[in-house]
Amino acid sequence: MAACGLDFGTSNSAVALPSGEVLLVDPGALNPRLFRTVLFFPDESRETLAGHAAIERYQEDNAGRFIQSMKTWLPASSFTRTQLRSQTLTLEELIAIFLRQVRAVASKAAGEALDAVVLGRPARFSATPATDAFAEARLRKAAELAGFESVRFLIEPIAAALAYEATLERDEVVLVADFGAGTTDLTVMHLGPSRRGRGDRKDDVVASAGVYVGGDRFDSAIMASKLLPSFGAGSTYEVDSFTRRRLTMPTYISSRLLSWNEMSLIREKKTRELIDVMLKTSDSLPAIEALHDLVMYNLGFRLFRAIEAAKVTLSTEQVARIDFDDERVHLHQTITRDEFEAASAPLITELAECTGELLTRVPANLHIDSVFLTGGSSYVPAVQRLFAQRFGAEKLRTGRGTGSAFTSVVEGLGRAAHPDFELSGPQ
Ligand SMILES: Nc1ncnc2c1ncn2[C@@H]1O[C@H](COP(=O)(O)OP(=O)(O)OP(=O)(O)O)[C@@H](O)[C@H]1O
Numbered sequence: 001m002a003a004c005g006l007d008f009g010t011s012n013s014a015v016a017l018p019s020g021e022v023l024l025v026d027p028g029a030l031n032p033r034l035f036r037t038v039l040f041f042p043d044e045s046r047e048t049l050a051g052h053a054a055i056e057r058y059q060e061d062n063a064g065r066f067i068q069s070m071k072t073w074l075p076a077s078s079f080t081r082t083q084l085r086s087q088t089l090t091l092e093e094l095i096a097i098f099l100r101q102v103r104a105v106a107s108k109a110a111g112e113a114l115d116a117v118v119l120g121r122p123a124r125f126s127a128t129p130a131t132d133a134f135a136e137a138r139l140r141k142a143a144e145l146a147g148f149e150s151v152r153f154l155i156e157p158i159a160a161a162l163a164y165e166a167t168l169e170r171d172e173v174v175l176v177a178d179f180g181a182g183t184t185d186l187t188v189m190h191l192g193p194s195r196r197g198r199g200d201r202k203d204d205v206v207a208s209a210g211v212y213v214g215g216d217r218f219d220s221a222i223m224a225s226k227l228l229p230s231f232g233a234g235s236t237y238e239v240d241s242f243t244r245r246r247l248t249m250p251t252y253i254s255s256r257l258l259s260w261n262e263m264s265l266i267r268e269k270k271t272r273e274l275i276d277v278m279l280k281t282s283d284s285l286p287a288i289e290a291l292h293d294l295v296m297y298n299l300g301f302r303l304f305r306a307i308e309a310a311k312v313t314l315s316t317e318q319v320a321r322i323d324f325d326d327e328r329v330h331l332h333q334t335i336t337r338d339e340f341e342a343a344s345a346p347l348i349t350e351l352a353e354c355t356g357e358l359l360t361r362v363p364a365n366l367h368i369d370s371v372f373l374t375g376g377s378s379y380v381p382a383v384q385r386l387f388a389q390r391f392g393a394e395k396l397r398t399g400r401g402t403g404s405a406f407t408s409v410v411e412g413l414g415r416a417a418h419p420d421f422e423l424s425g426p427q
């Protein structure tokens, strides 16, 4: 049975072999080692597209169902089924459609059918043990439906730690921090040559913690701080033509603009009717027209790509531009690094609190030798600064030398799929 490691990420997935080699799973993509965790079901055909092909087709013509961030639904017991074309699919079946495609391209790249998998999972899907087990069971079921005969799990920060450990020449106590799109996972762990290959390594974990802070929330912070007025936040409209009484646009509309996949909720009848009223009486008509087109023509995904691009630019530059022209949405804004940092300060506070709480569980006599930062959001300067201030810049290690920040988790999962690596738990 050929085995692999699979990182099912909120925004990027990847597959690696037991040698640690990360497979080229999406040859047409900007980074062919990453398979974007998205699906698109176009209305006009029976096709199911995944990865960058799904994004491209959706951008050409968005008629259909575009699905992303599937991982974040795993712990939500309220999400059981969704209607797709004329079928009703469970979440497990939906994720299986995605994993089946990833498994097929990875098997092709590996030159053999990959039928055993070590799947990554966050340190915590949920703080409630029953919910956590429920989420893991759903992911297991999805992997089985996708054709994997053996499914084992390893938590993502341990997997990232294994990739880092492969570079170590002496034993260390390491804080591994994985900043993804959906979550941040922190683990303090013993790593090094003397411990390599020792069981599932759970005994080497000193303490771990997780928090729902990730790249998606940094994007929302940009939307919240810079762009909402361009979509009518704070504008007023007339509620009653007789008394001429005016009200401010309700905040529930703005709050649904903070993540693109909640925008569709604005298309509900009640809100649509309100937008029609605002289109007649708003004191900020261009903003309401932009709101209307953003929501009704499904432009949210593209807008959030532009926001994400600005955020990525701000990791290396002091200023970024957000330029977006589609229908009646015309955004031409600059955002400085200082503005971004002010907007995302609450997220950095959450990360600091989570780290502080974790450290209270590390014995006082245990000295942390290095801090390994990985995951796409580890590039955010304020994230790096937080850890440099707390532990000293000389202790920080980034993905460099161990593969990029996007692939250390999958590299470790691949290594854990090696037959010599003992993983506990049911197969
Ligand atoms: N240069 C950069 N600066 C800041 N953020 C970045 C940069 N590059 C990527 N990101 C962000 O990193 C996130 C993706 O990282 P990654 O692939 O590690 O997440 P994931 O594994 O899909 O998510 P999770 O681990 O939470 O399930 C996205 O939110 C993306 O916007």
Ligand SMILES: [Mg+2]
Residues within 6 Å of the ligand: 007, 009, 010, 156, 178, 180, 181, 375, 409
């Ligand atoms: Mg990840």
